[in-house]
Amino acid sequence: EVQLVESGGGLVQPGRSLKLSCAASGFTFSNYYMAWVRQAPKKGLEWVATISTSGSRTYYPDSVKGRFTISRDNAKSSLYLQMNSLKSEDTATYYCARSVNVYYGLLLRGYYFDYWGQGVMVTVSS
Amino acid sequence: DTVLTQSPALAVSPGERVTISCRASESVSTGMHWYQQKPGQQPKLLIYGASNLESGVPARFSGSGSGTDFTLTIDPVEADDTATYFCQQSWNDPNTFGAGTKLELK
Numbered sequence: 001e002v003q004l005v006e007s008g009g010g011l012v013q014p015g016r017s018l019k020l021s022c023a024a025s026g027f028t029f030s031n032y033y034m035a036w037v038r039q040a041p042k043k044g045l046e047w048v049a050t051i052s053t054s055g056s057r058t059y060y061p062d063s064v065k066g067r068f069t070i071s072r073d074n075a076k077s078s079l080y081l082q083m084n085s086l087k088s089e090d091t092a093t094y095y096c097a098r099s100v101n102v103y104y105g106l107l108l109r110g111y112y113f114d115y116w117g118q119g120v121m122v123t124v125s126s
Numbered sequence: 127d128t129v130l131t132q133s134p135a136l137a138v139s140p141g142e143r144v145t146i147s148c149r150a151s152e153s154v155s156t157g158m159h160w161y162q163q164k165p166g167q168q169p170k171l172l173i174y175g176a177s178n179l180e181s182g183v184p185a186r187f188s189g190s191g192s193g194t195d196f197t198l199t200i201d202p203v204e205a206d207d208t209a210t211y212f213c214q215q216s217w218n219d220p221n222t223f224g225a226g227t228k229l230e231l232k
Contacts, residue, residue, distance in 0.1 A: 045161075045169065045212055045223040061220040095168055102157055102175070102216045110216025112159040114180065116168040 002026040004096045004117035011123045012086055022079040022096030022117060029077035030054075033099035033111060036070060036081045038092035039119070046092075049081060050099055050111060064090075086124045093119040128152055130213050130224035139232045143201035146227045148213035150194045157217030158196045160189055163226070164209045172211075173198060205231050 008020040020036070036048040049070035050059040058070050069082040079096055097113035129151040138144045148158065156176040161169040171180045173189035176196060188199045200207055208231050213224040 044225045045214070047221040047223070100174070104155070109155075109157055110219065110221050112171065112174050112214060112216055113161075113169075114171045114174075116170070118168055 002098065002115045004098065004115060006094065006096050006117045006120035009094065009120035009122045011125065013126050014087060014124055016086055017082070017084045018086065018122060019083070020081040020094055020096075020120060020122070022081075024077045024079065024096075024098075027098070029072075030074040033101060034070075034072060034079045035097045035099045035111070035113060036068075036079075037095045037097050037113065037116075038090075038122075039095070040089075040092040043092075048094070051079070083122070086122075088124050091122060091124045093121050095119045127220060128154060128215050128218045128222050130215060130222055132211075132213060132224040132227045134225070135228040135230065137230045137232050138203050140205055141202045143199065144203050144229065146198040146200075146211050146229070148191075148196045148198070148224050150196070150215055152218065153193045154215040154217035156192050157215055158189075158191065159214045159216065160187075160198045161212045161214065162207075162209045163212065169212065200229075203229075203231065207231070 003025045005023045012018045035050040051070045055072050067085045071080045096117040098115040099111040101111050102109050131149045158176045160173040163169045177189045190197050210226040210228045212226045
């Protein structure tokens with residue numbers, strides 16, 4: 001059974017940093033791209049970051065680029081999200097998700113998310 | 127960014143057929159996927175690639191569409207289907223999600 005368990009959330013002041021972790025089990029972690037997706041309270045979903053199988057390629061939307069860093073440790077089947085310079089608008093539940101690549105021929109055209117963790121809450125407030 | 131527009135809410139009776147729509151601001155080919163999120167839970171993948179049923183998802187769920195207009199159909203609706211349904215496009219960078227359609231049972 002695929003399991004994704006996030007940890008590391010909490011209350012943090014604006015401008016400070018926080019690192020989230022996700023422990024994966026039930027599948028060969030190193031074979032999959034992985035991602036973080038967040039959901040602000042009572043709001044919709046927003047993709048935050050994706051990392052390739054080896055960790056050599058990372059992808060971010062403009063809203064977090066330069067502030068957030070996704071990484072992974074395949075030996076530990078773990079995914080991480082380092083969040084710096086946090087803002088109040090980063091307040092959300094953060095989900096770790098297994099990513100499935102979508103190809104058009106040989107061209108990678110994004111991904112969808114077939115398994116999600118239960119989420120971890122991050123609150124940015126003074 | 128590609129904006130996905132969904133109706134905010136729908137109310138149907140058990141046993142009925144319901145269609146949930148998602149309109150993209152530009153073409154996403156068949157790079158559209160659907161998720162179900164029940165209160166207090168994480169999202170669950172239902173449909174990928176516009177019309178492919180995820181393994182383990184009941185055949186009552188189906189998806190259709192291409193380009194800019196997509197539909198998630200539940201037929202027949204059951205009481206357990208009370209949830210918010212999100213569409214997500216993967217064709218254009220960045221991936222984006224719709225705001226969700228809240229489905230309530232009468």
